[in-house]
Amino acid sequence: MNTLIFRTVAPFLTALMILFSVFVLLRGHNEPGGGFIGGLIAASAFAIYGIAYGVAAVRRAIIVHPMSIAGAGLLLAVVSGLVSVFAGVPFMTGLWIYPSLFGVEVPLATVMSFDVGVYLVVVGAITSIALALEEREED
Amino acid sequence: MAAVTSTPVDLSAAFVMAPTVLGDWLVILPPALMITAGALLMMVRHRMHLHVRIAIPALLLLVLVDAALLFKVATQGPVTMMMGRWLPPFGIAFTVDLFGALMNLVAGTVAFAAGIAALKDINDSGRRYGFFPFLMLLMAGVSGAFLTGDIFNLYVWFEVLLISSFGLLILGSEREQIDGAMKYAVLNLIGTTLFLISVGYLYAIFGTLNMADIALKAREIEGAPLMTLSALFILAFSMKAAAFPVNFWLPASYHTPRITVSALFGGLLTKVGIYALMRVMVMLFPLQREELSLVIGLLAALTLIIAALGMLAQDDMRRMAGYAVIVGIGNMLAGIAVGTVAGISGALLYALHSILAMTALYLVIGRAAALTGTFSLTAAGGIYRVAPGFAFASLALFLAVAGLPPFSGLWPKIMLVKASLDIGAWWLAGTILLSGFLTTVALGRIFLLAYWRPQTKAEGRGEAGETLAQDRQTLWPLYGLIAIITLFGLLPEGPLGLSQLAAEGLLQPVSYIQSVFPAGGAQ
Known part of the structure; x- marks a missing residue:
């Protein structure tokens, strides 16, 4: 896949897809979308970048190992469940805070941080698989 | 919670309103602890000197938590925690009775012993493949299976432990291991799929997945194809437990991995199948078991x-x-x-x-x-x-x-x-x-x-x-x-007495049901 067109478009496409994946993740709270599908979109973005520029370029671009991203996501998801110990409610109960940012009320919830955790797990795991498969092909 | 909605909402229609006491957290802590440790280990996968320092204390903590849970259940009877506060039978219940708590403690002890044995047996290459993260996630699956009170959730924990066991089985990727893992994977996936099909069938019959609720309804329902359902469950769990005639995957695969991994598998995995068989056939469908x-x-x-x-x-x-x-x-x-x-x-x-x-x-x-x-x-x-x-x-x-x-x-x-x-x-x-x-x-x-x-x-x-x-x-x-x-x-008196009580609790799950439905029944 070494055509000039693809190599020119790939960075823009990757950036757009990652942006869109975050949009899908945040939208998922009340509408179709969510962490799982968002994570899949982000993982395909990395895969496209990898097809255009090679696996090493992707590994450089995301800095940490994809498995570490998945681990961080899993940790975030469990911690989102565990914070309810301080509120005296059972594991995984949704808790809300309403901080005010520049006069706008922003509702934040453990439901959302859990979903971000799911997003990271999916991004990490699928990217890790995709990169491993592409790497084998080059040998 | 009412800050955005102006109309008052009756939360008690959907939520468990009783405050959760700190002791109830013991119910969820074993799997939560293991997932946390597993996630941390995944994050530091390439810094192998940290693996032992995280994994061994986590396993020790698991044994202590399991022991505390057994003590709590033995003194106070079955304990239930509803995930996310949702009322049973709709929310996912974690219900621990003496049976689950006993199995859980012994499994935790064995995992701790295997973790110590792995310090020498699993070399750097095994650790680079991720022995300790897999061990943590395996234990999350095993303890989750022993503690859950929801049959679909039981299936999910089976999957968690199955996937971790695939990873442990091929630690090192030798030819013989891949051969063993192939047989193990195919047979176990068929067993798990059968389990899932049976759960779907069960949901179609009862309209509930909560085990306490099923136990209540199974004793009253008439004209339902419960014999078929029971036979399916027995086949699925026999595959998991390696009972004749669906046992040939075990001798074909258990001799291939590192000896510590074989030790863990021989100790734990088949017993989870037996646990599930006892939970379903003895507690949920006693009449069909009789037949x-x-x-x-x-x-x-x-x-x-x-x-x-x-x-x-x-x-x-x-x-x-x-x-x-x-x-x-x-x-x-x-x-x-x-x-x-x-x-x-x-x-x-x-x-x-x-x-x-x-x-x-x-x-x-x-x-x-x-x-x-x-x-x-x-x-x-x-x-x-x-x-x-x-x-x-x-x-x-x-x-x-x-x-x-x-x-x-x-x-x-x-x-x-x-x-x-x-x-x-x-x-x-x-x-x-x-x-x-x-x-x-x-x-x-x-x-x-x-x-x-x-x-x-x-x-x-x-x-x-x-x-x-x-x-x-x-x-x-x-x-x-x-x-x-x-x-x-x-000194067999202690374990004998406990197992007697656990068996009575399994055959007459009155206190189990009461712990999920404090009011005394869903209807």
């Missing part, structure tokens, strides 16, 4: 005899241990087939004994192979002369596995034989005794050939063996397990 008891009994008898014969026919010690695991499964199935309080508590006690003894058996065999340089009985020899202390410990363990006094295998076997004779199933009692005899012969063969017989060849091995024999530090998880087995054999 199918002859089938289960025949399966038990065939499993017992064929596995014992398989054990006699093997030359590789690891394969013999694989058949020893299956013999244990036959004993537990016999208890389930009998179905009285004595039978069920015998099966439970045997499961607890088997978790400890099978892990120890694999560790002993690994050690014996390290001393003689081979797993083959025709080539091994001379252990008694090199390491007499270890030989005595091994003999104690072999007696325990064979069910001879004064070790832990004796009491559950006596209970099972007596329970079968009490209901007039003399053939079942006879099979248990015959299979115990054959197991004794097979284990006696190991002791005779690998321990007593003088070293046959390979002079160099003897010196390597002697230096290994000095290295006592690696042996203490093994000696620890054998000490527990011996104590369990000498």
Whole structure:
């Protein structure tokens, strides 16, 4: 896949897809979308970048190992469940805070941080698989 | 919560309103702790010096939490926590009774022992492949399966432990391991899929997945195809537990991974299948179990005899241990087939004994192979002369596995034989005794050939063996397990009493149901 067109478009496409994946993740709270599908979109973005520029370029671009991203996501998801110990409610109960940012009320919830955790797990795991498969092909 | 909505909402219609006391968190803590530790280990996967420092304290903490949970359940009865506060039967329940808590504690203990044994047995390449993260996630799956009160959630924990076990099985990616893992994976995926199909069927019949709710409804429902459903569940869980005739994946795969991994698998995985079988057939569908008891009994008898014969026919010690695991499964199935309080508590006690003894058996065999340089009985020899202390410990363990006094295998076997004779199933009692005899012969063969017989060849091995024999530090998880087995054999009152209570709780799940529905029933 070494055509000039693809190599020119790939960075823009990757950036757009990652942006869109975050949009899908945040939208998922009340509408179709969510962490799982968002994570899949982000993982395909990395895969496209990898097809255009090679696996090493992707590994450089995301800095940490994809498995570490998945681990961080899993940790975030469990911690989102565990914070309810301080509120005296059972594991995984949704808790809300309403901080005010520049006069706008922003509702934040453990439901959302859990979903971000799911997003990271999916991004990490699928990217890790995709990169491993592409790497084998080059040998 | 009412900050955005202006209309008052009656939360009690959907939520558990009683505040959660801190002690209830023990119910969810074992899997949550293991997932947290696993996630941390995944994040530091390439910094291997950190693995041991995170994993071993986490496993120790798991044992302490499991012990605290057992104490709480033994003193206060079953404990329930509803995930996300949603009311049962709609929310996912974690309900722990004595049965689950006992299995959970023994499984945690074995995992801790295996974690210590792995310090020497699993080298850097095994750690780079992720032994410790997989171990944590495996234990998350195992403890989640023992503690959940929701049958679909049970399926999810099965998946978690299955996927981690794939990872552990191919640690190192050797040709033989991939071959074993293939058979293991295909057969287990079929079993898990059958389980999922049965859960779907169950949901179509009852419209609920909460076990307490199912237990209530199964006793009242009429005209539902519960026999078909029960037969499906028995087939699915028999596959998981490696009961005859769907057991051939176990001897084909358990001898391929590192010995610590074999020890974990032999101790834990099949017992999760037995746990699920007892939970579903004894607690949820007691009438159908009664109807199918002859089938289960025949399966038990065939499993017992064929596995014992398989054990006699093997030359590789690891394969013999694989058949020893299956013999244990036959004993537990016999208890389930009998179905009285004595039978069920015998099966439970045997499961607890088997978790400890099978892990120890694999560790002993690994050690014996390290001393003689081979797993083959025709080539091994001379252990008694090199390491007499270890030989005595091994003999104690072999007696325990064979069910001879004064070790832990004796009491559950006596209970099972007596329970079968009490209901007039003399053939079942006879099979248990015959299979115990054959197991004794097979284990006696190991002791005779690998321990007593003088070293046959390979002079160099003897010196390597002697230096290994000095290295006592690696042996203490093994000696620890054998000490527990011996104590369990000498002072059986505690475990006997607990297993009796657990079996009564399983046969009459009144307090289990009450812990989920405090008002006394969903309707």
